[in-house]
Amino acid sequence: MIVCPNCGKENQDHYKFCLGCGAKLPAAGQAAPPPQPPSVIPAPVVPAPAQPSYPAPAQPSYPAPAQPSYPAPPPQYSAPPPPQPPPGYGPPPSYGTPPSYGAPPSPDFGTQATQAPPPRAQVPGAGPAMRKCPVCGTENPMQFKFCGACGGRMDETTTVGPAPTGPAPQAPPPAPPPAPQAAAPQAPAPQAAAPPEAAARTMFMDASQRPAVKPMTSLIRLVLLRDDGTEGGVLVIEGGPEPIGRMHGPPFDSDAYLDPNHAEFTATPEGLMIDDLGSLNGVYIKLDGRADLQDRDMFRVGQELMLYEDLPEPAPTDEGTEIMGSPNPGYWGRVSVMVSRDRAIAAFPLQNEGVTIGRESGEITFPDDGYVSGTHCRVVGDDTGVFIEDLGSSNGTYMRVRPHQVVPPGRLILVGQQLFRVEPG
Amino acid sequence: MVSTDQPPLPPPPPPRFDPATGLPTGEQKAVPKTMFFGALQQQSVAPRLVVIKGEGGDGVTYHLSGTTHLVGRTRGDITFAEDVFLSHEHAKFSAQDGRLFVQDVSQTNGVFLRIKRPVPLDDGDSFLVGEQLLELDSKPLPEYAPDSHGTYFYGSPRTDGAFRVIQQLAGGGSGLVRSATANSLAIGREGNELDFPDDRFISGHHARLDLSDDAKVLLTDTGSRNGTFVRIKGAQELFHGDYLFVGQQLFRVEIS
Numbered sequence: 001m002i003v004c005p006n007c008g009k010e011n012q013d014h015y016k017f018c019l020g021c022g023a024k025l026p027a028a029g030q031a032a033p034p035p036q037p038p039s040v041i042p043a044p045v046v047p048a049p050a051q052p053s054y055p056a057p058a059q060p061s062y063p064a065p066a067q068p069s070y071p072a073p074p075p076q077y078s079a080p081p082p083p084q085p086p087p088g089y090g091p092p093p094s095y096g097t098p099p100s101y102g103a104p105p106s107p108d109f110g111t112q113a114t115q116a117p118p119p120r121a122q123v124p125g126a127g128p129a130m131r132k133c134p135v136c137g138t139e140n141p142m143q144f145k146f147c148g149a150c151g152g153r154m155d156e157t158t159t160v161g162p163a164p165t166g167p168a169p170q171a172p173p174p175a176p177p178p179a180p181q182a183a184a185p186q187a188p189a190p191q192a193a194a195p196p197e198a199a200a201r202t203m204f205m206d207a208s209q210r211p212a213v214k215p216m217t218s219l220i221r222l223v224l225l226r227d228d229g230t231e232g233g234v235l236v237i238e239g240g241p242e243p244i245g246r247m248h249g250p251p252f253d254s255d256a257y258l259d260p261n262h263a264e265f266t267a268t269p270e271g272l273m274i275d276d277l278g279s280l281n282g283v284y285i286k287l288d289g290r291a292d293l294q295d296r297d298m299f300r301v302g303q304e305l306m307l308y309e310d311l312p313e314p315a316p317t318d319e320g321t322e323i324m325g326s327p328n329p330g331y332w333g334r335v336s337v338m339v340s341r342d343r344a345i346a347a348f349p350l351q352n353e354g355v356t357i358g359r360e361s362g363e364i365t366f367p368d369d370g371y372v373s374g375t376h377c378r379v380v381g382d383d384t385g386v387f388i389e390d391l392g393s394s395n396g397t398y399m400r401v402r403p404h405q406v407v408p409p410g411r412l413i414l415v416g417q418q419l420f421r422v423e424p425g
Numbered sequence: 426m427v428s429t430d431q432p433p434l435p436p437p438p439p440p441r442f443d444p445a446t447g448l449p450t451g452e453q454k455a456v457p458k459t460m461f462f463g464a465l466q467q468q469s470v471a472p473r474l475v476v477i478k479g480e481g482g483d484g485v486t487y488h489l490s491g492t493t494h495l496v497g498r499t500r501g502d503i504t505f506a507e508d509v510f511l512s513h514e515h516a517k518f519s520a521q522d523g524r525l526f527v528q529d530v531s532q533t534n535g536v537f538l539r540i541k542r543p544v545p546l547d548d549g550d551s552f553l554v555g556e557q558l559l560e561l562d563s564k565p566l567p568e569y570a571p572d573s574h575g576t577y578f579y580g581s582p583r584t585d586g587a588f589r590v591i592q593q594l595a596g597g598g599s600g601l602v603r604s605a606t607a608n609s610l611a612i613g614r615e616g617n618e619l620d621f622p623d624d625r626f627i628s629g630h631h632a633r634l635d636l637s638d639d640a641k642v643l644l645t646d647t648g649s650r651n652g653t654f655v656r657i658k659g660a661q662e663l664f665h666g667d668y669l670f671v672g673q674q675l676f677r678v679e680i681s
Contacts, residue, residue: 246575256571257579280572281579304581314596317533321498322509324534324672325558325595329623336602339580340567345589347602369582416579 002026016227024228145236146221218267219425220409224251224418236425240266241275244415255416257281262415271408272422274401280341284398286412290389291399293379298338299388300398300414301357302372307336307344308379308386332381335364354380356391371395472525472663472680474518479505479674486679489525494518496671510534511672518663525663525680529656536661537654539668544655545641546634551593552644553654553670554612555627558595561634562602563588563642586610587636590619608636611647626651 002011006023017024130139217239224232233251244252245262252258263283264275276282284300293299295310311331316322330351336344348355348364356362358375366372373393380387390397398414407413409424471490476483487494487503495501496518498511505511512531519526529536537553546552548563571577586604590612594600603610603619611617613631614624621627628649637643646653654670663669667678 256575256577259574259576280574280576305579306581311594312598314598316509319512319532320509321512321531321533323595323597324510325593325597326600327556327624328594328596328598328600331594331598331600334600337581339583340578343566344602345566345581345584345586345604347591347599349592349594349600 144234146234218269220265220267220272221423221425222265222272222413222420223423224420225412231421235420237265237267237272238425240264240273242266245277245279251418252416255418258416267425268406271406271411271424272413273404273406274413275404276401281416282400284414285401285405285407286414287377287388287390287397287399288411290387293386293388294402297402298400301376301393302359302366302369302395304366304369304372305338306357307338308388309334309336310386311349333379333386335379350379350381353382354378354386358391472518472520472678474503474669474676475679477668477675477677479508479672479676489518489520492520495530498672505672505674508672508674511674516669516671519660523680525678526660527657527663527669528660529658534672535656537670538657538661538663539652539654540644540646541667543643543645545637545639546644546655547641550658551656552632554632554649555614555621555624555651557621557624557627558593559612560591560593561588561642562591588634588642590634605634605636610634613647 002013002025004011004023004025011025131142132139219239220237222235222237224235226232235251241264243261243263244258244265245260246253246255246258247260252262258281259277259279261277262279262281263277266273266275274283282298287299293308295308297308299306299308310333311328314323314328331349332351334347334349335355335357336347339345355364356375356378357364357366357372358377359366359369359372360374362375362378373391373395375391376393377388377390377397380389388397388399396412401407401413407422409422411422413420413422471488474487474489476485476487491502494503494517495514496503496505496511496516497514498505498508499513501514510533512533515529515531515534516536517528517530519528527536527538535551537551546561546563548561551558551560553559566583567578569577569583584604585607587608588610589602589604590610591602592600606618610619611630611633612619612621612627613629614620614622614627615629617630617633628647628651630647631649632644632646632653635643635645644653644655652668654668663678663680665678665680669676669678
């Protein structure tokens with residue numbers, strides 16, 4: 001139970017906001033499990049085993065070995081020089097408040113905090129760790145690679161900080177000259193001089209410059225979206241493939257739903273390519289309207305994890321005997337509610353045009369799952385294939401990404417318990 | 426074996442109507458219904474399989490006068506060539522000391538025996554309710570615990586159902602899966618936890634499953650019209666009045 005500090009009402013451990021007054025609740029100081037695990041699970045079970053099983057790996061993994069392992073584009077984690085406490089994937093403050101995820105107190109964060117100043121201390125006393133945006137002048141924390149106000153590159157003209165790390169900043173200089181030169185014959189020198197400077201400052205806004213940058217190294221920003229809808233830190237994927245998982249440092253090191261080696265993220269010109277390394281829980285992409293479903297695709301509706309399967313074509317056995325069974329009125333597939341990789345607690349065969357899934361209405365209902373909308377989504381089949389379609393649900397429908405799937409900018413992905421928006425670099 | 430002097434095929438049924446007059450021939454009625462395996466007029470009456478529904482014609486009786494009798498689609502003492510649900514050799518009946526046993530020798534579909542009293546089922550056991558072939562899934566769900574990598578499975582919330590039932594579809598593949606409500610699951614055509622409203626062979630309240638004290642699941646027929654059948658395992662003793670599904674053939678066992 002969490003007692004609301006505002007009105008005193010008792011709330012369940014996984015609530016983020018008070019049911020009585022709506023005030024933000026402190027994360028249950030005791031290990032409150034994330035909202036997703038079934039309520040029958042005793043709360044403390046999550047943090048306890050996670051601790052002993054991976055005490056050390058998270059630490060050595062990013063300060064020390066990171067550098068040698070990525071000679072060309074150093075991973076974002078190693079970008080900031082050692083004095084900077086947390087890895088430089090973005091503003092650390094947001095991760096400095098793990099309670100916002102309702103996650104168990106993270107052993108990893110705890111240990112880091114003892115070695116370095118606690119991240120959250122940096123926000124108020126921002127003095128030493130701030131620098132000005134070269135584009136608009138707004139003060140930003142040192143770790144920001146992009147200005148929080150205008151989106152401009154923080155290290156564009158500033159020579160301090162992580163500028164030497166990425167090849168990207170060096171790419172622009174060669175690019176501007178060709179452009180003005182092409183225009184040079186017609187244009188007088190003064191005019192030619194202006195564009196390069198403007199281009200240098202607003203490089204990523206200028207469409208003509210983009211092709212020149214992309215071939216070098218693609219850049220993808222993953223913006224963390226907190227439960228309350230605000231944006232958290234930014235994880236920058238530069239080139240890649242970059243390993244993601246519990247042993248690869250924040251913000252994933254305390255997420256018990258991620259494998260130590262969970263996936264590889266690669267920035268491509270088309271978006272973020274995700275390679276799920278056969279992980280237990282995969283990476284999910286939020287459905288945008290409608291998508292095709294293939295045999296054994298998994299998707300999430302509220303707290304439910306569902307599996308779609310094609311129904312196999314009836315085939316006689318080796319001896320020519322037909323398989324006896326319940327009459328099949330024309331089922332072409334089914335969706336199952338999964339509680340492990342291969343165990344279902346419910347399954348629904350699909351026939352005719354398909355089924356609607358919701359909390360209250362539809363052929364498949366989850367009346368007890370408050371994260372499912374009244375009418376949430378549907379699975380439909382026709383001559384052209386099988387599709388899943390979100391019906392304007394509040395929390396969305398998520399599909400597990402397939403091998404090498406590229407997530408285009410603007411889409412949301414679920415990595416363990418954390419939600420990110422994919423943005424172009 | 427069936428005695429060797431047995432005719433290989435039953436004689437075609439004689440005409441039941443006089444071709445000249447069109448009147449019923451009367452006398453013949455009972456004759457085509459009975460075929461004799463083994464010697465006629467045996468002293469001790471052998472166990473019999475009476476076809477209730479199936480290819481052999483309703484009411485046809487097979488006398489099991491030998492010690493073993495094989496039933497199959499193409500091989501054996503009693504064959505049903507048109508029954509595609511039968512394996513070439515499907516069921517073996519053996520008589521010992523006046524007792525009759527049946528053994529499933531099929532490769533695919535098995536032999537089903539109508540239950541007369543509650544029967545304990547194990548995980549994976551199959552049973553028939555009307556036209557529905559259902560399989561019991563009573564293996565405990567995996568503990569909610571990290572795997573070998575220390576990772577928790579991010580799955581659906583669990584129900585309190587102690588076991589599940591999986592519908593097995595004709596032609597292969599699984600259909601619906603339904604969890605018990607706590608420790609039991611009632612099955613029927615309407616008003617049960619698991620309903621098959623389109624199955625004409627299912628009674629309103631047909632059968633139920635209950636978790637028993639010894640962690641087995643008890644299958645009980647709740648007064649259905651057509652009965653509830655379980656797939657037999659190993660050799661199963663048969664008694665007078667038992668009903669058996671072998672492929673699509675429904676037999677009644679008669680032992681006097």
